[in-house]
Amino acid sequence: xxxxxxxxxxxxxxxxxxxxxxxxxxxxxxxxxxxxxxxxxxxxxxxxxxxxxxxxxxxxxxxxxxxxxxxxxxxxxxxxxxxxxxxxxxxxxxxxxxxxxxxxxxxxxxxxxxxxxxxxxxxxxxxxxxxxxxxxxxxxxxxxxxxxxxxxxxxxxxxxxxxxxxxxxxxxxxxxxxxxxxxxxxxxxxxxxxxxxxxxxxxxxxxxxxxxxxxxxxxxxxxxxxxxxxxxxxxxxxxxxxxxxxxxxxxxxxxxxxxxxxxxxxxxxxxxxxxxxxxxxxxxxxxxxxxxxxxxxxxxxxxxxxxxxxxxxxxx
Amino acid sequence: xxxxxxxxxxxxxxxxxxxxxxxxxxxxxxxxxxxxxxxxxxxxxxxxxxxxxxxxxxxxxxxxxxxxxxxxxxxxxxxxxxxxxxxxxxxxxxxxxxxxxxxxxxxxxxxxxxxxxxxxxxxxxxxxxxxxxxxxxxxxxxxxxxxxxxxxxxxxxxxxxxxxxxxxxxxxxxxxxxxxxxxxxxxxxxxxxxxxxxxxxxxxxxxxxxxxxxxxxxxxxxxxxxxxxxxxxxxxxxxxxxxxxxxxxxxxxxxxxxxxxxxxxxxxxxxxxxxxxxxxxxxxxxxxxxxxxxxxxxxxxxxxxxxxxxxxxxxx
Numbered sequence: 250x251x252x253x254x255x256x257x258x259x260x261x262x263x264x265x266x267x268x269x270x271x272x273x274x275x276x277x278x279x280x281x282x283x284x285x286x287x288x289x290x291x292x293x294x295x296x297x298x299x300x301x302x303x304x305x306x307x308x309x310x311x312x313x314x315x316x317x318x319x320x321x322x323x324x325x326x327x328x329x330x331x332x333x334x335x336x337x338x339x340x341x342x343x344x345x346x347x348x349x350x351x352x353x354x355x356x357x358x359x360x361x362x363x364x365x366x367x368x369x370x371x372x373x374x375x376x377x378x379x380x381x382x383x384x385x386x387x388x389x390x391x392x393x394x395x396x397x398x399x400x401x402x403x404x405x406x407x408x409x410x411x412x413x414x415x416x417x418x419x420x421x422x423x424x425x426x427x428x429x430x431x432x433x434x435x436x437x438x439x440x441x442x443x444x445x446x447x448x449x450x451x452x453x454x455x456x457x458x459x460x461x462x463x464x465x466x467x468x469x470x471x472x473x474x475x476x477x478x479x480x481x482x483x484x485x486x487x488x489x490x491x492x493x494x495x496x497x498x499x500x501x502x503x504x505x506x507x508x509x510x511x512x513x514x515x516x517x518x519x520x521x522x523x524x525x526x527x528x529x530x531x532x533x534x535x536x537x538x539x540x541x542x543x544x545x546x547x548x549x550x551x552x553x554x555x556x557x558x559x560x561x562x563x564x565x
Numbered sequence: 566x567x568x569x570x571x572x573x574x575x576x577x578x579x580x581x582x583x584x585x586x587x588x589x590x591x592x593x594x595x596x597x598x599x600x601x602x603x604x605x606x607x608x609x610x611x612x613x614x615x616x617x618x619x620x621x622x623x624x625x626x627x628x629x630x631x632x633x634x635x636x637x638x639x640x641x642x643x644x645x646x647x648x649x650x651x652x653x654x655x656x657x658x659x660x661x662x663x664x665x666x667x668x669x670x671x672x673x674x675x676x677x678x679x680x681x682x683x684x685x686x687x688x689x690x691x692x693x694x695x696x697x698x699x700x701x702x703x704x705x706x707x708x709x710x711x712x713x714x715x716x717x718x719x720x721x722x723x724x725x726x727x728x729x730x731x732x733x734x735x736x737x738x739x740x741x742x743x744x745x746x747x748x749x750x751x752x753x754x755x756x757x758x759x760x761x762x763x764x765x766x767x768x769x770x771x772x773x774x775x776x777x778x779x780x781x782x783x784x785x786x787x788x789x790x791x792x793x794x795x796x797x798x799x800x801x802x803x804x805x806x807x808x809x810x811x812x813x814x815x816x817x818x819x820x821x822x823x824x825x826x827x828x829x830x831x832x833x834x835x836x837x838x839x840x841x842x843x844x845x846x847x848x849x850x851x852x853x854x855x856x857x858x859x860x861x862x863x864x865x866x867x868x869x870x871x872x873x874x875x876x877x878x879x880x881x
Contacts, residue, residue: 378864547875
């Protein structure tokens with residue numbers, strides 16, 4: 250018996266600031282059609298996939314910032330994605346900037362959704378690990394103002410049971426970009442039995458505060474997703490917005506990682522591209538039931554510092 | 566300014582069951598001498614470095630089991646290690662089986678110590694993640710009875726400030742074998758600012774409950790130490806008892822990993838061998854102050870499941 254889900258990691262090349270939602274959605278629809286021709290059940294798009302990566306600029310006017318946000322999902326311009334999902338019988342993961350009125354105030358999140366084969370949203374995630382900074386730092390060649398433009402997510406890391414695969418419904422989780430560098434991200438989903446983590450990102454090659462890491466960008470990208478997969482016995486699908494976008498180089502290196510930690514599919518360009526893998530969710534069991542049988546081997550009473558402490562506290 | 570500690574990863578080849586403590590200690594002394602000739606400040610020996618890896622057998626008689634344990638450290642047979650450390654002005658990490666009377670009862674731990682350049686024990690760790698099983702399982706070609714022979718450690722993962730390096734004293738932590746597969750291990754030390762994790766292991770190539778992982782043993786060994794290093798901005802020194810010991814093949818693959826996650830030194834045999842690296846503890850800052858600035862970027866309120874749950878609980 251096997252529980253195969255055929256996944257397309259639908260990498261996007263750069264999106265210009267002038268590109269309209271309609272133009273971007275047209276590119277996404279084209280990638281969905283291409284994935285379908287290869288038998289995909291599920292397509293994974295990047296983080297903030299509907300616009301250019303706008304946190305690279307400092308904007309003074311709130312309406313300029315808000316122009317990058319979606320006020321409803323689906324909205325008028327994104328409805329065709331949901332229609333095509335239903336028509337093709339194919340699910341998708343999509344990252345976008347979400348503007349919502351909650352608790353009587355306007356809130357902004359870096360969000361992703363999982364849509365099933367009927368074109369229905371079945372799960373939503375709001376990014377928890379916001380990287381970058383909150384204040385304008387003119388010394389940088391470009392900004393990374395996620396801590397300014399977004400709030401920390403408030404939906405934890407949800408894992409949902411979804412019939413996207415053959416056999417009994419799989420357990421799917423979501424994360425976004427910088428989340429993937431933090432082992433806590435995968436562990437919270439692992440503790441819900443996750444079998445596939447869907448994850449989009451925009452990662453500049455150049456990190457202004459630590460340019461000495463630039464040459465290791467792809468290595469680090471692979472390392473964190475491979476270890477997250479292995480240590481939780483889960484598939485991980487990591488998908489980039491890649492290439493030189495508005496003068497800033499972003500890594501590609503979109504990969505599909507097996508529960509063994511092995512990379513089984515990868516993009517090799519920095520443009521719009523689909524990497525495909527037939528992923529057997531039952532391969533997770535080989536890890537979840539042995540080396541990473543949590544109920545048998547974890548020792549949570551010794552992990553308390555992880556939640557009791559935010560920053561490091563050094564011994565005397 | 567740099568804070569260099571020159572480290573020798575002192576891998577051991579197999580130790581036969583008939584080998585005496587005196588014979589083993591003679592091998593360790595020889596490795597210490599060799600490391601000193603290469604300018605080492607610190608030598609790292611494997612887990613349970615004084616005997617064969619005895620949890621591979623089911624013993625009925627407690628005195629047989631206890632023959633593998635140390636009742637004092639240093640003891641008569643291990644005193645020469647401490648004497649040589651002082652004579653050479655070189656620290657060491659040593660793993661051994663510890664039998665101790667605590668709280669009015671005899672207790673047994675899988676333990677490691679850190680000894681300074683004056684031959685004094687400055688830190689002790691007792692293994693928390695005990696792998697394997699507690700009952701005899703005759704279907705296995707060999708046993709892995711750590712859960713039978715040892716208690717779970719009760720000293721957390723201590724990090725100590727120790728003047729083993731040039732410049733201001735470094736922050737050193739310890740872990741043992743299976744601990745290295747669990748990101749919680751590194752994180753608890755990362756939250757104490759650890760700059761170098763010392764870690765010995767005995768890892769059979771063949772895992773009886775999951776033989777499908779055997780071909781990936783070295784890959785997994787590297788993956789978990791590299792990600793643990795990167796995600797906490799720390800050096801990791803992982804040292805094997807290697808080779809075919811009493812009919813059981815154990816991996817070698819002893820490595821020294823930089824805070825970047827890069828492997829900077831490695832053993833290439835399965836015997837007694839020293840791999841050497843000059844490790845600059847100040848390289849940790851490049852990660853601890855940017856991508857992994859915990860005080861700035863961690864979100865512990867969203868990690869609570871990690872301590873509230875031991876095993877996975879699946880969504881409906």
